[in-house]
Amino acid sequence: MTAHTPTHPRPKKKSRRGKFLIITVLVLGVLLVAADFALAAAGxxxxxxxxxxxxxxxxDPSVRINGFPFMLQAVRGDYKHVRIDANGVPIRNEQQGLDxxxxxxxxxxxxxxxxxADLLAGNVSKATIDQVDGSIKIKALDLNRLANQVTPFDKLSIEPDNRLATPTPAAGATTTAPKTTAAIKLSGQTNVAGKVVTLTAYGQIALASGAIQITVDDIELEDASLKQIIPQLRQALAIKIDPGTLPFGATPTAVEVESGAFILRGVITDVPLVQR
Structure with missing residues (x-):
């Protein structure tokens, strides 16, 4: 007797249709995502x-409309989080000697x-924002330039003073009010009577009437024999910086120190996207 060779069933048409539907859905998904990103980019x-x-x-500043999908936000006319960044912005005020x-x-x-429709047409005269969190970062190079108006400094750096750093609040702890002062550490060099002096200064930066005021409490010199110049250096580093209002007219309410910069922060609510 010859053995019966089993025959394999032919692929069913339903299986082919299923694959076609999956491919179609994937293609449509890719097209929708691409369209979503294109609309977001236009906005x-x-x-x-x-x-x-x-x-x-x-x-033009960098603008990022966060949240996906963009189309859902667009339909509602409510864009939950828009991030705007502009770097290397100059501010000059000759009356205040600010550069x-x-x-x-x-x-x-x-x-x-x-x-x-108004957003894509550039007609945002009626656009409003519930809340704006604005900030300005003042870097060490600008601080060095301001300090040089009194005493020439070189390689002036900004760091937080972590000698008496407070512990990080535990998870779930109540949020504290914005800080209007912060401890600072300034390091750099200056020239006294033709001699290069290396120094480290400790103090604080305080927010006052929208400006920041630096106050130096302690100065350490690499050459301890030059202690007599410490009052002069302390006065030279007592710098006031007033960059004006924050984005959208927010009033500065907090100041921070990070490696290489001071940061002014503020919040304003219920503002128009553009001036009317």
């Missing part, structure tokens, strides 16, 4: 144009409300 471009005018920038050339300006826009 970001229009906001960048308006922010360049509002913040009086020389170039800042490398500011970083940032703004987090919470719930920007504008219809999609």
């Amino acid at each position: 970001e471009y229009q906001i960048a144009q308006r922010m360049r005018e509002k913040l009086q920038l020389n170039e 800042l050339r490398d500011l970083d300006i940032s703004a987090d826009l919470r719930h920007t409300r504008v219809e999609l």
Whole structure:
């Protein structure tokens, strides 16, 4: 007797249709995601144009509309989080002797409300923002430039003074009020009577009427024999910096120190996206 060779069943048409449907859904998904990103990019471009005018920038700032999908936010006319960043922004005020050339300006826009058609057309005269968290970062190079108006300094650096750092609050702890003072450590070199003096200064930076005031409490010199110049150095580093209002007219309410920079922060609510 010859053995019966089993025959394999032919692929069912339903299996082919299933694969076709999966491929179709994937292609449509990719197209929808691409369209979503394209619309978001168009919206970001229009906001960048308006922010360049509002913040009086020389170039378009970086604008990022966060949250996915963009289309869902667009349908609602409510963009939950828009991030704006502009780097290397100069501010000059000859009356105050202010010459800042490398500011970083940032703004987090919470719930920007504008219809999609108006946004894409660049018509944002009716657009409003529930809340803006704005900040300005003042870097060591600008501090060095301001300090040089009194006493020539070189390689002036900014660091937090962590000698008496407070412990990090435990998870779930109550949020404290914005800090209007912060401990600082300034390091650098200056020239006294033709001699290079290396110094480290400790003090604080305080927020006062929208400006920041540096106060130096203690100065350490590499050459201890030059202690007589400490009062002169302390006075030279007592610098006041007033960069003006924060983005969207927010009033500074907090100051921070990070490696290489001071940061002013503030919050303003219920503001128009552009001046009316």
